[in-house]
Structure formats: C-alpha cells, structure tokens
Amino acid sequence: MTKQQIKDIKRLVRKAVKRDYPSFNRLKKKEKKHILLQILQHIVEQYDQSAAVAATNYELCGIDEIPPNIYRLDQMEELIAAHYTGVLGLKLKNRTRAIKDPELQFINELCDWSFVNSLIAPQSYSPAHRDHHF
Numbered sequence: 001m002t003k004q005q006i007k008d009i010k011r012l013v014r015k016a017v018k019r020d021y022p023s024f025n026r027l028k029k030k031e032k033k034h035i036l037l038q039i040l041q042h043i044v045e046q047y048d049q050s051a052a053v054a055a056t057n058y059e060l061c062g063i064d065e066i067p068p069n070i071y072r073l074d075q076m077e078e079l080i081a082a083h084y085t086g087v088l089g090l091k092l093k094n095r096t097r098a099i100k101d102p103e104l105q106f107i108n109e110l111c112d113w114s115f116v117n118s119l120i121a122p123q124s125y126s127p128a129h130r131d132h133h134f
Contacts (some may be wrong), residue, residue: 004053007060012043
C-alpha cells in the first residue's frame, strides 16, 4: 500500500465515524477502540488497491481547503518580496519604548510592523500616515 492509499483509508474511516457515530467523542476509550477496529476492518476489506486515489491532497491530509481570501504561503512570499524591493529595513525604536513586558518586547522584535501596516492599511491611506502602528 502506498502512503496515499493509507491516507485515503484514514479519510474513509474519519468519514464513517462522523456519519455513523455522531456522539463518538462521548464514548469510553474501549468502546472507541472497538468501533474503530470494526470500521477499519470493513473499509480495508472493501478497499480496491488497484484503483487510483480520487481524493484531493486536502482531503487526504484531513484539512479544509484554504479560503480564497487567505493568502497561501507562496503568495505571502511574493508580497514580502515585493514589499522589500527598494526599502531599507530600519526599525524605529521610539514607537516601542512604552512596551515594558519582556515577552511583548520579544514579539515586537519578531514582527515587521511596516509590512503588517501595508497589509492592513485601507486603500485610501498609505501605511506611513496611519495613526496606530500596533
């Protein structure tokens, strides 16, 4: 069996558990184990290993597809590269003096506020002219 077929079997087991046992989370551990073994045996018996896996990669991994209004990692990488073209990466210390908590200071050092501001600024304002930078 290939990894994709194993993932497909796991997907089918998850789907069967959700469909047939809506209160699965409330069951005891031994009951869950018994139910899962029954479902797994039933699915493996009926599974056709010669057929190609029809499920998408998102379904095989058990995650939902990325909504269209969320940037994918490759799109985010392009945005960051476009933002830093011709920009000097200078951090202004006077805006962060008020932060006294060491954890918040660490988080503040990790964040690139100029890039965050460019993402959240409305179309009518440039990020430099916004009042709040945090």
